[in-house]
Amino acid sequence: MNNEGILKNKLGKVFDTPNRKAFIGFLTAGDPTADCTVECILEMERAGADLIEIGIPFSDPTAEGVVIQDANIRALKGGMTTDGAFDIVRRVREKSQVPLAFMTYANPVFHYGYEKFFKRCKELGVDAIIIPDLPFEEKQEMEEPANACDVALISMIAPTSESRIQRIAREAKGFLYVVSSMGVTGVRSEIKTDIGSIVESIRKVTDVPCAVGFGISTPEQAKAMAAVSDGAIVGSAIVKIIAKYGEKAAPEVYKYVKSMKEAVAEA
């Protein structure tokens, strides 16, 4: 159905096995260094991550909680830039074909120039992009240049989307990012939203896979979310590990992602 565009790139692999749920991990490019980011991405792949989201740091990440805000600040202080994030992708691609997505805000992409940005994505092998401040109404300006380079612009659905769910889902490409909770990113003790009924509503109009993110940190949560969708997305919990262990974070990230992947696989 809508997936024909994305099958041209590696995103098709993420959800390709029936009944096998995906684990998607996030980290911020250049937090604390580019070397560490490259190493953590490769370890996440080895631990079984199906897709890795690389955050291009932004000065004012309004959709992020404190954990990822701080990662953005650390990365920018360390000199990370959009070109620096592309270089991280180039280095990962020397060793790995793991599906990759960028997550950033509209302004860094707009300022880089949409065409130039997505051409670089295509050259280096970035398969998707997630922009939390680009809702359905505004996606066109970025979707056209992204499509032209076979980069899937991922649509988000929130607990408040209600009547918007099916309109968004109908035009979704790659996968749908289902936001689990109100508020910003960050670890939560409990997820109260009825994800099952949101996914059911999506299923009526599209077979594009749904992955759930925001607030997931424990294997139990990941398993529960994956059980009612096609996968779980984890950001803040990984970023917390990187914040704690710094340059030596990769082995710890590996251990954590492995446990999460196993939990998701049981779903």
Added chain:
Amino acid sequence: MSKGRYGIHGGQYISETLMNELIRLEECYEHYKNDPEFQKELDTLNREYAGRPSLLYYAEKMTKDLGGAKIYLKREDLNHTGSHKINNVLGQALLAKKMGKTRIIAETGAGQHGVATATAAALLGMECEIYMGKEDTVRQALNVYRMELLGAKVHPVTSGTQTLKDAVNECMREWTNRVNDTLYVLGSVMGPHPFPMIVRDFQSVISREAKAQILEKEGKLPAAVVACVGGGSNSMGAFYNFIEDKEVELIGCEAAGKGVDTALTAATIATGSLGIFHGMKSYFCQDEYGQIAPVYSISAGLDYPGIGPEHAYLHDIGRAQYVPITDDEAVDAFEYIARTEGIICAVESAHAVAHVRKIAKNYRPDQSIIVCLSGRGDKDVAAIARYRGVDIHE
């Protein structure tokens, strides 16, 4: 193209979590805008509570001293709470109440919008939380206490540059947390649609009154309207009803800080470029990678790295011009209008006064200039003293 566009500017670049709420806000606003009962209630609040209409005062001494156009001051500083911010806040808080909200949140820079919001919340019996950059809570400590007296909870924002833009970030985050019972009462003509439109409409009372007042006093339109611009709410309010009168020059005064050729500036039109931030496409101070710049001005209310989308459009089409005014010029003007007219105006408004001091002589004595005095300057006295090397405590 999405809704709320001013040329290429504006739009709704905001998280999906807030989209339905913005749509609902727009629907409710469109409904109540045409509801005579709502308008009557708001009009009563404006007249009986806020003290409108504000005076259009002929500044005779300034006029004689500057030697040129007749200078009129639109005295928004005389409004209840001491600035133009109350115009917008009463409208939005009343709208929030009609929408069934029990809680309002707002960002504040100088504290003027925070004080106005806390005031409206107290009056209408609503819960109120204010987000203010930590640096600004220090610069404007008196306003923090004022908000607390009014029953609001003030959150010092410690992220980023700890100023106005970070307070906006934090407010947006909080609104996505709790959208059901809460309205984000945005303080300027910025943010995602419908805010730039709603705030402009509520602030346009300034130019609606000013136009009638100047026609009564002078029998003709002014040659120019001058106002300070941060996000741009007092200037948009002062410009709006004159936009159709092509012969009236519209001049916005941006905060140049230490100068537009330094990094310590907040002059968006002079130094910024096109971008997408805080829900809108507009001009922003930013670096080569689109990272929002840490801006600077002596005035906490103009210390913002962007400008409202309608201003960006008025700039694009040449209908309004935007000029940078430095800290030095603003402080000089602050002292000048105090001595000349006996008015201590906000340091924000002093940016507009500074520009009028430069241009008044270019006009004939039968022409007039309206300056929007957006707020009173009690809050700035200590900061101005410090600027002059006088150590006083508030």
